Amino acid sequence: MEVVNTFMTWIFKNRIGQINNFKENPIAIQEEILFELVNEAKRTEFGKKYSFSEMKTYADFASKVPIHDYEQMKPYIEMTMKGRQNVIWPTDIEWFSKSSGTTSSRSKYIPVSQEALEECHFKGGKDMLSMYVNNYPDSKLFSGKALTIGGSLSSNPLSNESSSKVGDVSAVITHNLPIWVQMARTPSLETALMNEWEAKIERMAREVMDENVTSISGVPTWTIVLLQRILELKGANNILEVWPNLEVFFHGAVAFGPYRGLFKELIPSERMRYMETYNASEGFFGIQDQKDSDELLLMLDYGIFYEFIPMEEWDNEHPKVVPLTEVELGKNYAILITTNAGLWRYKIGDTVKFTNLHPYRIKISGRTKHFINAFGEEVIVENAESAIQVAAEATHATITNFTAAPVYFGDSKSKGAHEWIVEFNKLPDDRERFINLLDEELRKVNSDYDAKRYKDLALTAPRVHVVNEGVFESWMRSRGKLGGQNKVPRLSNTREYVDEILQMIKPAQAS
Known part of the structure; x- marks a missing residue:
């Protein structure tokens, strides 16, 4: 090898x-x-x-x-x-790449031409590897298997042609990969393209846990679920006991910051490397090309x-x-x-x-549609992810998922706030400190939010609900959005998502 x-x-x-x-x-x-x-x-x-x-x-x-x-x-x-x-x-x-959208359509179907596959998506994957081995010339990446965690495919709902398919962009790419790439990856193509996510995670775990995996590519949320199941099956304390040659996680789709602590617990090694990509249904846009920077090179x-x-x-x-x-x-x-x-x-x-x-x-x-600006605070996803990461690290917490929305003025005497629902893998050692740090960091990174929070004039402190593990997965399943390219909306300027989650959980699950 x-x-x-x-x-x-x-x-x-x-x-x-x-x-x-x-x-x-x-x-x-x-x-x-x-x-x-x-x-x-x-x-x-x-x-x-x-x-x-x-x-x-x-x-x-x-x-x-x-x-x-x-x-x-x-x-x-x-x-x-x-x-x-x-x-x-x-x-x-x-x-056609199927994407859950923020438009009036339940799903978006993005055309994927042969040129887009070869000159964009495949090229992006090759460039990701090129930059990685250029930055780490001692890599043993190709001595083992690449674990890819992708989506699923189905028939084109508007066509009778069997050759026309729709699916998550990761599934479209995986299905069309050349044979030499298929031989270097795991799990099997049949398992990788399964539709039912709970059965798929179980089958993937059993297929890949005895392979020599040197790299993982996928969305952080589903990767965590898979790794946790593998640890259960193998009776291992961490994933390096299962895959001692694992060296890199290529991740994208959601910001990695809130998940970094949990990955360090699952893969406790200073030698483990993390590399971000910006690959969407519409194209492959950016790759982290520098070792010590989280900036993405725009691929032109x-x-x-x-x-x-x-x-x-x-x-x-x-x-x-x-x-x-x-x-x-x-x-x-x-x-x-x-x-x-x-x-x-x-x-x-x-x-x-x-x-x-x-x-x-x-x-x-x-x-463009995931933000909170109910009171002129203009909080964007970048602000929220930065603040929650700081709060989690300082209180030794690890976060599985979160979403936030505004609490609107109830009457002339009430004030607004932001309401957060947070699912932890490891609870903060001081919950009140976690909330205070979340608030303080938001004030640091967003001057408009800080202005609205000044002496509680327009916004009061955040309201944070802690929910049991699995709540977000259940909610996404209830919406028909489980798996693949479907992502938990981090922020919303309406209360639709927050209210749905609060209504579905038992009082004992939220605190």
């Missing part, structure tokens, strides 16, 4: 030169991609509608093609799902053209849109993407902040 590891490490390191090229020439690469996309799609129905053949500059593109959210792209996507091709992209599209040669809406413009009927050349450090932006799967100036719903411009690096700051 040492020979295989050495050879594979050499193969993946060869991509570093191409990555350095787009780091050094980001604007030229992005302009080239834009006009490759426009030229490729000029004979599609969408391209003809917006006169792609007449476009010569970015200004032409920005003036002719309107901004689209999912509801506006939905008619084109549904035509494609029904089998009509050459609508938004010239090559046939048979795969994946067939995706990027634009950004400053969040202060978000609610405007015609918001200002800026290309990569005009972004500023530390400013909160909503992302617009144009892709090689036929999404055109599409609002993905995520917000980012640029932490570096040479090369372009970002941090995910939240969602």
